[in-house]
Amino acid sequence: MAPRAVCDAASLSFGEGLEVLISRKLDTLSPGEILEVSSDDPSIEHDLRAWSRFMAHEWRGMRVENSRFICSIQRGAAQRIIAKRLPLEAVTNIPAIANPQTGFSPRGATVEDGSPGFPFDVLDANLAWNPEAATLYERAVSAQWNAATDILWNALPAIGLELEQSVCQLMTFLAENEFAALYVPAKWIPRIHPHFVETIMFLSTQICDEARHIEVFVKRALANGGGLQFSSASTERSLKTLLDREDFLEASFLLSVLGEGTFLDLLRFIEAHAPDAVTAEIARRSRIDEARHVQFSIAHMKHAIESDPNFKQKLAAAARERAASLAEVRSVNPLVEESLIVLAAGGLQPDRLPAGVRAVRELYDTMHENRIKRLQQIGFSSEDSEHLSQSHTPNFM
Protein backbone atom coordinates (compact mmCIF):
# COMPACT_ATOMS: atom_id res chain seq x y z
CA MET A 1 0.00 0.00 0.00
CA ALA A 2 1.46 3.38 -1.02
CA PRO A 3 1.92 5.94 1.70
CA ARG A 4 -0.57 8.83 1.75
CA ALA A 5 1.93 11.09 3.51
CA VAL A 6 5.61 11.02 4.40
CA CYS A 7 7.39 12.63 7.27
CA ASP A 8 11.11 13.13 7.86
CA ALA A 9 11.77 12.86 11.60
CA ALA A 10 15.55 13.42 11.26
CA SER A 11 16.96 12.09 14.55
CA LEU A 12 14.01 13.25 16.68
CA SER A 13 12.95 10.80 19.37
CA PHE A 14 9.90 10.35 21.57
CA GLY A 15 10.00 12.81 24.41
CA GLU A 16 11.70 15.34 22.12
CA GLY A 17 8.56 16.03 20.07
CA LEU A 18 8.42 13.08 17.65
CA GLU A 19 4.92 12.23 18.95
CA VAL A 20 3.71 15.77 18.20
CA LEU A 21 5.09 15.63 14.66
CA ILE A 22 3.57 12.24 13.91
CA SER A 23 0.22 13.00 15.56
CA ARG A 24 -0.20 16.16 13.48
CA LYS A 25 0.66 14.24 10.29
CA LEU A 26 -1.79 11.46 11.15
CA ASP A 27 -4.56 14.04 11.81
CA THR A 28 -4.47 14.89 8.11
CA LEU A 29 -5.01 11.25 7.06
CA SER A 30 -8.22 9.24 6.90
CA PRO A 31 -8.50 5.95 8.80
CA GLY A 32 -6.69 3.20 6.90
CA GLU A 33 -4.22 5.49 5.10
CA ILE A 34 -0.47 5.06 5.54
CA LEU A 35 2.03 7.50 6.99
CA GLU A 36 5.69 6.81 6.26
CA VAL A 37 8.19 8.12 8.82
CA SER A 38 11.91 8.20 8.00
CA SER A 39 14.46 8.55 10.78
CA ASP A 40 18.20 8.38 11.43
CA ASP A 41 17.61 6.82 14.83
CA PRO A 42 17.47 2.98 14.98
CA SER A 43 15.54 3.07 18.28
CA ILE A 44 12.54 4.44 16.38
CA GLU A 45 11.41 0.92 15.51
CA HIS A 46 10.85 -0.08 19.13
CA ASP A 47 9.36 3.24 20.24
CA LEU A 48 7.10 3.90 17.29
CA ARG A 49 5.73 0.38 17.29
CA ALA A 50 4.74 0.74 20.98
CA TRP A 51 3.34 4.23 20.48
CA SER A 52 1.24 3.12 17.47
CA ARG A 53 -0.31 0.32 19.47
CA PHE A 54 -1.01 2.67 22.36
CA MET A 55 -2.67 5.23 20.05
CA ALA A 56 -4.71 2.58 18.20
CA HIS A 57 -2.84 2.93 14.90
CA GLU A 58 -1.46 -0.10 13.12
CA TRP A 59 2.29 -0.71 12.86
CA ARG A 60 3.08 -1.87 9.33
CA GLY A 61 6.80 -2.55 9.70
CA MET A 62 10.17 -0.96 9.00
CA ARG A 63 12.74 -1.17 6.24
CA VAL A 64 16.24 0.30 5.91
CA GLU A 65 17.04 2.41 2.88
CA ASN A 66 20.37 4.26 2.44
CA SER A 67 21.05 3.86 6.18
CA ARG A 68 17.72 5.47 7.06
CA PHE A 69 14.94 3.70 8.95
CA ILE A 70 11.61 3.94 7.12
CA CYS A 71 8.59 3.04 9.26
CA SER A 72 4.99 2.63 8.08
CA ILE A 73 1.94 3.35 10.24
CA GLN A 74 -1.63 2.80 9.18
CA ARG A 75 -3.92 5.37 10.71
CA GLY A 76 -6.50 3.94 13.10
CA ALA A 77 -10.16 4.96 13.24
CA ALA A 78 -10.04 6.84 16.55
CA GLN A 79 -10.28 10.62 16.30
CA ARG A 80 -7.77 12.39 18.51
CA ILE A 81 -9.92 15.33 19.58
CA ILE A 82 -12.60 16.29 17.17
CA ALA A 83 -14.37 14.56 14.35
CA LYS A 84 -14.93 17.61 12.24
CA ARG A 85 -14.08 21.27 12.39
CA LEU A 86 -16.98 23.67 12.04
CA PRO A 87 -17.08 25.56 8.73
CA LEU A 88 -15.55 29.04 8.76
CA GLU A 89 -18.98 30.61 8.50
CA ALA A 90 -19.61 29.43 12.05
CA VAL A 91 -17.54 32.46 13.12
CA THR A 92 -20.04 34.88 11.62
CA ASN A 93 -23.23 32.92 12.30
CA ILE A 94 -25.10 34.63 15.11
CA PRO A 95 -27.07 32.03 17.10
CA ALA A 96 -30.80 32.75 17.51
CA ILE A 97 -30.54 31.29 21.00
CA ALA A 98 -27.02 30.76 22.36
CA ASN A 99 -26.10 27.64 24.29
CA PRO A 100 -24.63 28.30 27.76
CA GLN A 101 -22.73 24.97 27.55
CA THR A 102 -20.28 26.56 25.09
CA GLY A 103 -18.85 28.62 27.95
CA PHE A 104 -16.18 31.13 26.98
CA SER A 105 -15.33 29.39 23.71
CA PRO A 106 -15.26 31.89 20.85
CA ARG A 107 -18.06 31.68 18.30
CA GLY A 108 -17.01 29.18 15.60
CA ALA A 109 -14.84 26.98 17.84
CA THR A 110 -15.63 23.28 18.18
CA VAL A 111 -16.56 22.66 21.79
CA GLU A 112 -15.90 19.41 23.58
CA ASP A 113 -18.86 17.86 25.37
CA GLY A 114 -18.73 18.04 29.12
CA SER A 115 -17.97 21.76 29.63
CA PRO A 116 -19.73 23.21 32.67
CA GLY A 117 -22.85 25.32 32.16
CA PHE A 118 -22.25 29.06 32.58
CA PRO A 119 -24.67 31.48 34.24
CA PHE A 120 -25.26 33.60 31.12
CA ASP A 121 -28.93 34.51 30.95
CA VAL A 122 -29.01 36.85 27.96
CA LEU A 123 -29.10 34.12 25.33
CA ASP A 124 -31.64 35.43 22.84
CA ALA A 125 -30.24 37.22 19.78
CA ASN A 126 -33.32 39.45 19.75
CA LEU A 127 -32.15 40.87 23.07
CA ALA A 128 -28.38 40.67 22.79
CA TRP A 129 -27.49 41.23 19.18
CA ASN A 130 -26.88 44.66 17.69
CA PRO A 131 -26.21 44.98 13.95
CA GLU A 132 -24.11 48.14 14.49
CA ALA A 133 -22.01 46.76 17.34
CA ALA A 134 -18.95 45.79 15.27
CA THR A 135 -18.79 49.14 13.44
CA LEU A 136 -19.31 51.14 16.62
CA TYR A 137 -16.68 49.08 18.41
CA GLU A 138 -14.13 49.95 15.69
CA ARG A 139 -15.09 53.60 15.97
CA ALA A 140 -14.81 53.51 19.76
CA VAL A 141 -11.36 51.91 19.67
CA SER A 142 -9.98 54.59 17.36
CA ALA A 143 -11.66 57.42 19.30
CA GLN A 144 -10.11 56.75 22.70
CA TRP A 145 -8.48 59.78 24.35
CA ASN A 146 -6.46 60.40 27.45
CA ALA A 147 -7.96 62.50 30.24
CA ALA A 148 -4.53 63.31 31.63
CA THR A 149 -2.64 64.27 28.46
CA ASP A 150 -5.25 65.30 25.87
CA ILE A 151 -6.66 68.06 28.05
CA LEU A 152 -4.54 71.20 28.38
CA TRP A 153 -4.75 71.32 32.16
CA ASN A 154 -1.95 73.89 32.38
CA ALA A 155 -4.09 76.30 30.35
CA LEU A 156 -6.91 76.27 32.91
CA PRO A 157 -7.41 79.88 34.11
CA ALA A 158 -8.78 81.07 37.44
CA ILE A 159 -12.45 81.93 36.78
CA GLY A 160 -13.72 83.41 40.03
CA LEU A 161 -15.32 81.75 43.00
CA GLU A 162 -18.97 81.60 41.87
CA LEU A 163 -18.27 80.16 38.46
CA GLU A 164 -15.68 77.77 39.81
CA GLN A 165 -18.08 76.47 42.43
CA SER A 166 -20.75 75.96 39.77
CA VAL A 167 -18.36 74.09 37.52
CA CYS A 168 -17.29 71.89 40.44
CA GLN A 169 -20.94 71.13 41.33
CA LEU A 170 -21.64 70.15 37.73
CA MET A 171 -18.51 67.99 37.60
CA THR A 172 -19.63 66.22 40.78
CA PHE A 173 -23.05 65.58 39.28
CA LEU A 174 -21.58 64.38 35.98
CA ALA A 175 -19.16 62.05 37.75
CA GLU A 176 -21.86 60.35 39.82
CA ASN A 177 -23.96 59.82 36.71
CA GLU A 178 -20.91 58.39 34.95
CA PHE A 179 -20.62 55.78 37.68
CA ALA A 180 -24.11 54.58 36.78
CA ALA A 181 -23.18 54.57 33.11
CA LEU A 182 -20.15 52.40 33.96
CA TYR A 183 -21.78 50.01 36.42
CA VAL A 184 -24.87 49.22 34.36
CA PRO A 185 -23.10 47.80 31.26
CA ALA A 186 -20.49 46.22 33.56
CA LYS A 187 -23.29 44.37 35.34
CA TRP A 188 -24.63 43.01 32.06
CA ILE A 189 -21.42 41.83 30.42
CA PRO A 190 -21.12 38.65 32.56
CA ARG A 191 -24.73 37.81 31.79
CA ILE A 192 -24.57 38.17 27.99
CA HIS A 193 -23.55 35.03 26.13
CA PRO A 194 -20.03 35.36 24.64
CA HIS A 195 -21.32 34.42 21.19
CA PHE A 196 -22.75 37.96 21.09
CA VAL A 197 -19.16 39.09 21.31
CA GLU A 198 -19.63 42.28 19.29
CA THR A 199 -22.09 43.53 21.90
CA ILE A 200 -19.68 42.58 24.69
CA MET A 201 -16.78 44.31 22.99
CA PHE A 202 -18.73 47.50 22.43
CA LEU A 203 -19.95 47.55 26.04
CA SER A 204 -16.31 47.14 27.11
CA THR A 205 -15.39 50.31 25.22
CA GLN A 206 -18.35 52.04 26.84
CA ILE A 207 -17.00 51.08 30.26
CA CYS A 208 -13.57 52.48 29.30
CA ASP A 209 -15.24 55.69 28.11
CA GLU A 210 -17.16 56.07 31.36
CA ALA A 211 -14.02 55.44 33.41
CA ARG A 212 -12.32 58.24 31.49
CA HIS A 213 -15.32 60.51 32.02
CA ILE A 214 -15.22 59.88 35.76
CA GLU A 215 -11.50 60.65 35.68
CA VAL A 216 -11.83 63.85 33.68
CA PHE A 217 -14.79 65.26 35.63
CA VAL A 218 -13.17 64.58 38.99
CA LYS A 219 -9.88 66.04 37.72
CA ARG A 220 -11.68 69.20 36.63
CA ALA A 221 -13.39 69.53 40.02
CA LEU A 222 -9.99 69.37 41.71
CA ALA A 223 -7.92 71.29 39.16
CA ASN A 224 -8.61 74.81 40.47
CA GLY A 225 -8.88 73.77 44.09
CA GLY A 226 -12.70 73.90 44.21
CA GLY A 227 -13.13 70.22 44.95
CA LEU A 228 -16.08 67.87 44.74
CA GLN A 229 -19.44 69.27 45.81
CA PHE A 230 -22.89 68.01 46.73
CA SER A 231 -24.39 64.67 45.70
CA SER A 232 -28.15 64.56 46.30
CA ALA A 233 -30.17 61.59 47.52
CA SER A 234 -32.62 62.13 44.66
CA THR A 235 -29.84 61.69 42.11
CA GLU A 236 -28.72 58.51 43.80
CA ARG A 237 -32.30 57.20 43.92
CA SER A 238 -32.70 57.85 40.23
CA LEU A 239 -29.40 56.18 39.34
CA LYS A 240 -30.01 53.15 41.53
CA THR A 241 -33.17 52.27 39.57
CA LEU A 242 -30.92 51.82 36.51
CA LEU A 243 -28.63 49.43 38.31
CA ASP A 244 -31.56 47.52 39.87
CA ARG A 245 -33.28 46.73 36.59
CA GLU A 246 -33.04 43.00 35.89
CA ASP A 247 -33.58 43.06 32.13
CA PHE A 248 -30.78 43.90 29.71
CA LEU A 249 -32.97 45.51 27.05
CA GLU A 250 -34.89 47.61 29.57
CA ALA A 251 -31.71 48.66 31.40
CA SER A 252 -30.05 49.73 28.13
CA PHE A 253 -33.15 51.61 27.05
CA LEU A 254 -33.46 53.54 30.31
CA LEU A 255 -29.74 54.22 30.65
CA SER A 256 -28.68 54.92 27.12
CA VAL A 257 -31.62 56.00 24.98
CA LEU A 258 -33.31 58.09 27.68
CA GLY A 259 -30.50 58.89 30.14
CA GLU A 260 -27.38 59.27 28.01
CA GLY A 261 -29.53 60.75 25.26
CA THR A 262 -30.59 63.51 27.66
CA PHE A 263 -26.95 63.94 28.71
CA LEU A 264 -25.99 64.82 25.14
CA ASP A 265 -27.97 68.04 25.52
CA LEU A 266 -26.62 68.64 29.01
CA LEU A 267 -23.01 68.28 27.80
CA ARG A 268 -23.69 70.49 24.79
CA PHE A 269 -25.07 73.13 27.16
CA ILE A 270 -22.02 72.93 29.43
CA GLU A 271 -19.72 73.16 26.42
CA ALA A 272 -21.57 76.20 25.09
CA HIS A 273 -21.63 78.05 28.44
CA ALA A 274 -18.37 76.84 29.97
CA PRO A 275 -16.43 79.72 31.56
CA ASP A 276 -13.11 78.33 30.31
CA ALA A 277 -11.82 76.42 27.30
CA VAL A 278 -10.67 73.43 29.36
CA THR A 279 -14.17 72.77 30.75
CA ALA A 280 -15.65 73.24 27.27
CA GLU A 281 -13.19 70.73 25.82
CA ILE A 282 -13.99 68.18 28.53
CA ALA A 283 -17.71 68.48 27.79
CA ARG A 284 -17.11 68.29 24.03
CA ARG A 285 -14.98 65.15 24.17
CA SER A 286 -17.32 63.40 26.59
CA ARG A 287 -20.34 64.27 24.44
CA ILE A 288 -18.74 62.64 21.39
CA ASP A 289 -18.28 59.43 23.40
CA GLU A 290 -21.84 59.64 24.70
CA ALA A 291 -23.21 60.06 21.19
CA ARG A 292 -21.67 56.67 20.38
CA HIS A 293 -23.32 55.06 23.39
CA VAL A 294 -26.67 56.52 22.39
CA GLN A 295 -26.26 55.40 18.78
CA PHE A 296 -25.44 51.89 19.94
CA SER A 297 -28.52 51.74 22.11
CA ILE A 298 -30.85 53.13 19.45
CA ALA A 299 -29.63 50.45 17.01
CA HIS A 300 -30.02 47.84 19.77
CA MET A 301 -33.63 48.87 20.50
CA LYS A 302 -34.55 49.13 16.82
CA HIS A 303 -33.22 45.65 16.17
CA ALA A 304 -35.07 44.22 19.16
CA ILE A 305 -38.38 45.88 18.27
CA GLU A 306 -38.08 44.84 14.62
CA SER A 307 -37.51 41.25 15.69
CA ASP A 308 -40.39 41.30 18.20
CA PRO A 309 -42.82 44.26 18.23
CA ASN A 310 -43.93 43.30 21.76
CA PHE A 311 -40.65 44.67 23.07
CA LYS A 312 -41.99 48.18 22.50
CA GLN A 313 -44.68 47.71 25.15
CA LYS A 314 -42.14 46.12 27.46
CA LEU A 315 -39.82 49.14 27.18
CA ALA A 316 -42.69 51.59 27.68
CA ALA A 317 -43.81 49.64 30.76
CA ALA A 318 -40.26 49.74 32.16
CA ALA A 319 -40.11 53.52 31.70
CA ARG A 320 -43.53 53.98 33.35
CA GLU A 321 -42.57 51.72 36.22
CA ARG A 322 -39.36 53.66 36.77
CA ALA A 323 -41.26 56.98 36.66
CA ALA A 324 -43.74 55.68 39.25
CA SER A 325 -40.94 54.55 41.55
CA LEU A 326 -39.34 58.00 41.25
CA ALA A 327 -42.56 59.98 41.68
CA GLU A 328 -41.11 61.79 44.70
CA VAL A 329 -38.11 63.03 42.73
CA ARG A 330 -39.57 66.25 41.37
CA SER A 331 -36.48 68.07 40.21
CA VAL A 332 -32.82 67.65 39.55
CA ASN A 333 -30.50 68.39 42.49
CA PRO A 334 -31.30 72.14 42.97
CA LEU A 335 -27.60 72.96 43.22
CA VAL A 336 -27.11 71.45 39.77
CA GLU A 337 -29.88 73.60 38.30
CA GLU A 338 -28.45 76.69 40.01
CA SER A 339 -25.02 75.90 38.64
CA LEU A 340 -26.39 75.59 35.11
CA ILE A 341 -28.07 78.99 35.52
CA VAL A 342 -24.88 80.60 36.85
CA LEU A 343 -22.88 79.12 33.98
CA ALA A 344 -25.33 80.39 31.37
CA ALA A 345 -25.51 83.81 33.09
CA GLY A 346 -21.73 84.00 33.29
CA GLY A 347 -21.92 84.70 37.03
CA LEU A 348 -24.30 86.18 39.57
CA GLN A 349 -24.85 89.63 38.04
CA PRO A 350 -28.56 90.43 38.56
CA ASP A 351 -28.94 91.74 35.01
CA ARG A 352 -27.65 88.50 33.54
CA LEU A 353 -29.37 85.92 35.72
CA PRO A 354 -32.72 86.04 33.85
CA ALA A 355 -30.89 85.01 30.67
CA GLY A 356 -29.36 82.13 32.61
CA VAL A 357 -32.78 81.01 33.83
CA ARG A 358 -34.18 81.22 30.28
CA ALA A 359 -31.25 79.23 28.90
CA VAL A 360 -31.85 76.42 31.39
CA ARG A 361 -35.60 76.36 30.58
CA GLU A 362 -34.69 76.12 26.93
CA LEU A 363 -32.28 73.29 27.78
CA TYR A 364 -35.11 71.32 29.39
CA ASP A 365 -37.29 71.90 26.32
CA THR A 366 -34.48 70.78 24.03
CA MET A 367 -33.90 67.66 26.13
CA HIS A 368 -37.60 66.83 25.89
CA GLU A 369 -37.75 67.42 22.11
CA ASN A 370 -34.66 65.31 21.46
CA ARG A 371 -35.89 62.49 23.69
CA ILE A 372 -39.09 62.43 21.64
CA LYS A 373 -37.05 62.24 18.42
CA ARG A 374 -35.02 59.30 19.73
CA LEU A 375 -38.10 57.47 20.93
CA GLN A 376 -39.72 57.94 17.53
CA GLN A 377 -36.53 56.73 15.89
CA ILE A 378 -36.82 53.38 17.63
CA GLY A 379 -40.48 53.04 16.66
CA PHE A 380 -42.67 54.74 19.27
CA SER A 381 -45.66 56.81 18.08
CA SER A 382 -45.42 60.57 18.61
CA GLU A 383 -48.05 60.33 21.35
CA ASP A 384 -46.23 57.55 23.23
CA SER A 385 -42.92 59.35 22.76
CA GLU A 386 -44.39 62.56 24.21
CA HIS A 387 -45.68 60.68 27.29
CA LEU A 388 -42.53 58.67 27.85
CA SER A 389 -40.31 61.72 27.52
CA GLN A 390 -42.54 63.76 29.81
CA SER A 391 -42.27 61.13 32.55
CA HIS A 392 -38.47 60.83 32.26
CA THR A 393 -36.60 61.43 35.51
CA PRO A 394 -35.81 65.12 36.22
CA ASN A 395 -32.34 63.86 37.15
CA PHE A 396 -31.66 63.63 33.34
CA MET A 397 -30.03 60.16 33.70
Ligand SMILES: [Fe+2]
Ligand atom coordinates in the same frame (compact mmCIF):
# COMPACT_ATOMS: atom_id res chain seq x y z
FE1 LIG B 1 -20.02 58.98 30.09
Ligand SMILES: [Fe+2]
Ligand atom coordinates in the same frame (compact mmCIF):
# COMPACT_ATOMS: atom_id res chain seq x y z
FE1 LIG C 1 -22.08 56.88 28.29
